[in-house]
Amino acid sequence: MTRRKDNGSATKTADAAAARYGVVGNPVAHSKSPEIHQLFARQSQHAITYERLEAPLDGFEEFALSLRDTGYLGLNVTIPFKIDAAKLADDLTPRARLASAVNTLKFDGDTIVGDNTDGIGFVRDISGRLKFQVEGSAILILGAGGGVRGLIGSLLDARPKWIAVANRTFGRAQELAEEFGVEAIHFDEVPAEHFDLVINGTSSSLSHDAPPIDPERFDDCALAYDLVYSRLPTPFMELAKRGG
Numbered sequence: 001m002t003r004r005k006d007n008g009s010a011t012k013t014a015d016a017a018a019a020r021y022g023v024v025g026n027p028v029a030h031s032k033s034p035e036i037h038q039l040f041a042r043q044s045q046h047a048i049t050y051e052r053l054e055a056p057l058d059g060f061e062e063f064a065l066s067l068r069d070t071g072y073l074g075l076n077v078t079i080p081f082k083i084d085a086a087k088l089a090d091d092l093t094p095r096a097r098l099a100s101a102v103n104t105l106k107f108d109g110d111t112i113v114g115d116n117t118d119g120i121g122f123v124r125d126i127s128g129r130l131k132f133q134v135e136g137s138a139i140l141i142l143g144a145g146g147g148v149r150g151l152i153g154s155l156l157d158a159r160p161k162w163i164a165v166a167n168r169t170f171g172r173a174q175e176l177a178e179e180f181g182v183e184a185i186h187f188d189e190v191p192a193e194h195f196d197l198v199i200n201g202t203s204s205s206l207s208h209d210a211p212p213i214d215p216e217r218f219d220d221c222a223l224a225y226d227l228v229y230s231r232l233p234t235p236f237m238e239l240a241k242r243g244g
Contacts, residue, residue, distance in 0.1 A: 020071050022051040024064065025078035027206060029054075032229065033076055060084040068107045075105045079203050082116075082146025089114030098153045100179075101146035118147060119154025122227075126197070127158070132223050134158035138194055141165045142211045143201030144172040147227050151201065152180045166190055168202075168212075187212050200226040200236040210235035218243025 023033040034050045041048045053075075055063035060081045065088075067075065077085040085102035086092065093115045096102050102114035126132040137160045141148055144167040155163060163182040167173035170186055177184035185193070190213050198221050204211050206228055218224060224240035233241065 018047040018049045019073050020049050021074050021076075022053040022067065022072060023076040023078055024053045024055050024060070024067075024081060026054050026057055026080065028052045028078065030206065030228070030230070031078060033078075037076075055081060061088050064088060064105065068112070073107055077103050077105060079147065079206070080145065082150065086114055086146075088112060095119065095150075095153060099146075099149040101149040103146075103150060116150045118150030119152070122151050122225075123154045123158055126223065126225065130223060132197065134160050134197075136161050137196040137222075139163045139197045139199065140190065140193070140195040140217075141199045141201050142213070143167055143203075144169070144176050145201065145203070148176065148199075148201035151199070152176065152182060156180065156182075164193065164195070166213075190214075190217055194220060196222045198224045198240070200224075200228070200234075203228070204236065208235060210239045213239070215239050215243035 021037065023031050025031060029052060031052055034052060037048065037050045053067065057080070061084065064075060064085070082101040082103055085105055086096060086100050089096070089102055089105065089112045091111060091113045092102070096114045096116040099116045099119070102116055103118050104115040106113040123134060127134060134155060135158055139155060139160050139162070141151065141163065144165055148165065152163065164185045165173045165176050165182055166185050166187050168187070170184065173184035176182065198218065200211060202211055218240045224237065226234045226236045228234055
């Protein structure tokens with residue numbers, strides 16, 4: 001892979017003022033990352049700028065490298081570029097290597113380091129804030145993209161009873177099942193199983209739609225969680241509410 005080299009001048013300029021960061025996605029207007037990271041920065045007394053950055057669907061690599069070359073020190077990565085970000089990185093942390101997906105890029109000179117904090121952040125949220133016990137639970141994950149890849153390793157570390165992945169394209173669910181040692185199921189098989197936790201890892205909520213599962217699936221479910229956040233309940237969360 002051929003990459004442009006950073007001459008260092010832009011980075012020095014960024015260091016002299018506020019460090020430059022951003023979140024890259026498509027779409028990205030919904031992201032609350034700028035507000036979240038500005039709060040983190042104030043708490044830790046760091047001067048930063050942090051922007052929403054929409055990359056072309058077929059041009060993530062060039063877009064990310066251009067940001068590095070103009071002085072950005074790192075990026076968060078969201079739908080649909082997490083797998084592209086893993087391919088771009090020179091070095092991957094163990095959890096990013098396991099996921100083959102990256103949500104955090106650090107520009108360290110000419111080296112790009114990729115990490116994935118999706119899984120550990122998710123498990124800490126449901127176990128700490130929501131008091132859900134992952135150990136011994138049955139978990140259904142809807143979707144098979146980069147966001148889901150980041151979750152499975154951390155969920156497995158928490159020792160659930162089993163994890164099933166359902167996806168519109170069953171072959172992609174099968175790929176994840178074989179790679180991580182979980183189970184792949186068809187959407188029409190979902191009602192036949194009991195799940196304590198149902199996770200929407202699809203992008204359906206971004207298009208104001210819900211995954212094709214019956215509300216009755218949530219009858220004996222302890223927790224429903226949408227990876228897409230919104231000020232109002234997403235279509236998936238409304239589906240879960242209709243299911244009780």
